[in-house]
Amino acid sequence: MVRGPALELETPERVAVTLELAGVGSRAFAWLADAFCVFLVGVAALLAYSISGDLVRDVQALSWVGQLLALALVFLMGWGWDVAWETLAGGVTPGKRLAGIRVVRTDGGPPGLAESLVRNLLRSVELPLGYAPAILAVALGPRRQRLGDLVAGTLVVRQERFDLSRYDVPAAPAAAGFTSLRGRVGAALGTEGFERVVDFLRRRPELDPTARSRVAARLAKSLASRLGTAAPPAGDAEAFLEALAAFHAEGR
């Protein structure tokens, strides 16, 4: 399933973990979404301020607490937003969550305060140039790192949604017709062939009927030749595929 550049890392248990790196599109989307969140918070703050303006002013004239709160708020909206979220939520800001990406250190761990500060404050050199250096670096760099990522030792990886229910293959009642194949399916189909069949079976309700039967026939023919058996008649192609999936899923 892994496409494009990926982060390969090894856990202390010496197991290789592969995480796909996020591209320009999802990162730009996350940035925009975060900017929108900050904008909303700002509007809310201004609204609250204008509704209770005099009260706030009096409070602020009197105490430092109000001033501190206002400072904290505005700071959070500017440079602090990303740093606060990334540090406290383990590398995810609301925008990044929406885009399905997260920041990790090059060893796979969550970024700390130091990493987050460095990677976000280095935006200061990219923003005045319209983010062009960042976009180029993410698009062309082998590890898709911005300047800030390079210096901080961080990466942005994709948080993908994997669906294990695709492996729930019903035992096909029509399997009876193809039982002679049962013992050979596992080796001949392989994991890749099995996933192709399962994908087709799951998607077939959405397919146009003519396309559906054409794809079924073609898939059945290519797999039949792998099994060393004759291709089933066109009407039986889907039953054949169901049987293959069911036999393969039995794992015997």
Add this chain to the structure above:
Amino acid sequence: MSGEAGTPVRSVAAFVRARRGAWARLEELAARAGKARLPLGEVAEMDRLYRRAAADLALAHSRFPRSEAEGYLSQLVASAYRALYRPRRRTAALARLVRERIPEVARRRLGELALAAGLLGAGAMGGAAALTVDPSTAELLVPMPVREAVTVGRLWTGHLLSAAPGFTGAALLRNNVSVAALAFGLGLTAGLGTAVLLIVNGLLLGAVLVYLAQHSMAGDLLAFTAAHAPLEISALLLAAQAGFALARALVDPGEWPRSAALQAAGREAAALLVVVIPALTAAALLEAGVSPLASFPWMAKAAVGLGLTAALWAWLLGGRRAPAA
């Protein structure tokens, strides 16, 4: 190569069927561990499930490469790894950062700090000298609002006392953080950008001071800025110090590859940046809350500002520990 019950795993579907319950449980525990502390029993369970999932991932690598199950397991093991190896004692780590790490870095990077201070000072002297030699350079070096304010005979800082001191302070903070971030970030131009920024800011500082002195208003400015300016300048110098640390890694990485040197310098710079933000926050609070107070004698303002700044530098550079090599 065996599944749950010791039977050989031939198909990916059978593999997923046998192990899926344990994976779902690990997924749930990892998600909860990210939010709150788990009871000891569940931590032990999570550790056991994690090790098992790591073994499953290794099996998926070799038996079912590029399958959906392998992608899922990669992500599951990574997130459980993050949850298990997350630093637990944040307060202890913070205390160590404040007590040891930050002063250690500040002292080790003394050369960078001296360079920053020297450039800012040189700029200030240049600006002061230019205005002393030829007062007409004010048109070039002194910002328009300052000159207009002086012709009116009132300090331009007066209008900062607008209705909402809290928000004024916040705006000042944003501006100062941006300048500090730039001083740090421009370190990546091999330090040239940081140097220019320091010299330009120095020039402005020196020119404005001399200009106001020539119109006998320097006292007003010093009285107004005594509380916050020392901290602001300190923060700028620290940010520039961090920037020069990056620059040095780029220009002279020593025996390391440049990328590794840059990352090591980035970790040191981060320790300095941790100081910059609170220092600027304190400065902005003072600028918004104390500096405009007419009732506060300027001596007291100066005492607050210089006292805080002295404490900052004493923490960073004082103490008994010898600077690390």
